[in-house]
Amino acid sequence: MEYETVDLDEESGSVVILDQTKLPGKAEIIKLHTATEIWDAIYLLKVRGAPAIGVAAAFGIYVLARQIAEKNPDFNSFYKEFKEQKEYLDSARPTAVNLSWALNRMDEVCSKAHADGKNTAQIVEILGREAREIKAEDIRVCRAIGENGLSLLKPGDGILTHCNAGQLAACKYGTATAPIYLGQERGYHFHVFADETRPLLQGARLTAYELYSSGIDVTLICDNMSAMVMKNGWVNAVFVGCDRVAANGDVANKIGTSVVAAVAKQYGVPFYVCAPTSTIDLNTPTGNEIKIEERPSKEVTEMWYKEPMAPEGIKVFNPAFDVTSHELITAIITEHGIARAPFWESLAEHGSACYNK
Ligand code: MRU
Numbered sequence: 001m002e003y004e005t006v007d008l009d010e011e012s013g014s015v016v017i018l019d020q021t022k023l024p025g026k027a028e029i030i031k032l033h034t035a036t037e038i039w040d041a042i043y044l045l046k047v048r049g050a051p052a053i054g055v056a057a058a059f060g061i062y063v064l065a066r067q068i069a070e071k072n073p074d075f076n077s078f079y080k081e082f083k084e085q086k087e088y089l090d091s092a093r094p095t096a097v098n099l100s101w102a103l104n105r106m107d108e109v110c111s112k113a114h115a116d117g118k119n120t121a122q123i124v125e126i127l128g129r130e131a132r133e134i135k136a137e138d139i140r141v142c143r144a145i146g147e148n149g150l151s152l153l154k155p156g157d158g159i160l161t162h163c164n165a166g167q168l169a170a171c172k173y174g175t176a177t178a179p180i181y182l183g184q185e186r187g188y189h190f191h192v193f194a195d196e197t198r199p200l201l202q203g204a205r206l207t208a209y210e211l212y213s214s215g216i217d218v219t220l221i222c223d224n225m226s227a228m229v230m231k232n233g234w235v236n237a238v239f240v241g242c243d244r245v246a247a248n249g250d251v252a253n254k255i256g257t258s259v260v261a262a263v264a265k266q267y268g269v270p271f272y273v274c275a276p277t278s279t280i281d282l283n284t285p286t287g288n289e290i291k292i293e294e295r296p297s298k299e300v301t302e303m304w305y306k307e308p309m310a311p312e313g314i315k316v317f318n319p320a321f322d323v324t325s326h327e328l329i330t331a332i333i334t335e336h337g338i339a340r341a342p343f344w345e346s347l348a349e350h351g352s353a354c355y356n357k
Helices: 035-043 050-071 075-090 097-115 120-150 178-185 202-213 223-231 257-266 343-350
Strands: 006-009 014-018 029-032 158-161 191-195 217-221 237-240 244-246 251-254 271-274 321-324 331-334 337-339
Touching (some): 050 120, 075 097, 097 120, 158 223, 217 223, 223 257, 237 257, 257 321
Parallel strands (some): 271 331
Antiparallel strands (some): 251 321, 331 337
């Protein structure tokens, strides 16, 4: 893919994103300057996927810090507004822990720089460096996940994935797609099945788009076809991403992930979750405590096309994520290696990068 998912334009002081709501038809790059523009871009899924949301928030709070510092050279008034904007951005989406992880990390850097005697202008500069480091780190982490995931695969394997945990959900490689991209570099010739992922079609619009345009053998299937392709023996492993991993190994990911995990168990297909440690939340004991985002009913009744596909006034339930029980998960792949049950122990060893208080 030739576009950056999220970037920073220092000159204009803006967050630059590829607007994912326009894909696959149009690759439109947009610049975000204000807090509302950044919040809307995250909420409306112009930038989405747990790691990409984290990077967008880090760039976002840096861009806002620049604006705040211009009006407030005094640290106390700067920090008061910085905190307000941080809380505002954090409210855009509740499930992916990377959002609060990145914002809390920026906050800690800000407080430390102040404690070290830096002035507001210097603090803003340090925040810029930290935001750029969060992006660079994401690329290194995804590559390491790719190496670890690839060790579980062999040339010619069939892989099924759900939603988009690809380059578009991160900064390069993606998480669940990282082993696929690294395998392609090494001539593994994987056959990938991409679930369309209703209601917002991240699998069809985004995963199919990015894998296909990278020359990977990808077949698009509707969500209700995964059982058939697994029963047919076409899938050697399922790889998915995640939005939050609880301390016991329960995993929140795009709605429908738990169905795929149950079907994989039925057909003896290993089910792997790719998780940067920024997505591991050891402060959340189990999946029951993960807040699941509910989104507008129109996403279901209009699918993606802004045309009614259900009777007007119908009752709708539209959770954006579900929790897959740790019992259905073969392993959780992080940048540090492969965590297996009991996840209480193995995840604690891999460590959480979580800054949640
Ligand atoms: O609602 P979305 O599109 O942000 O949901 C994205 C997912 O569920 C991804 O699988 C998850 O964030 C992992 S991305 C590496």
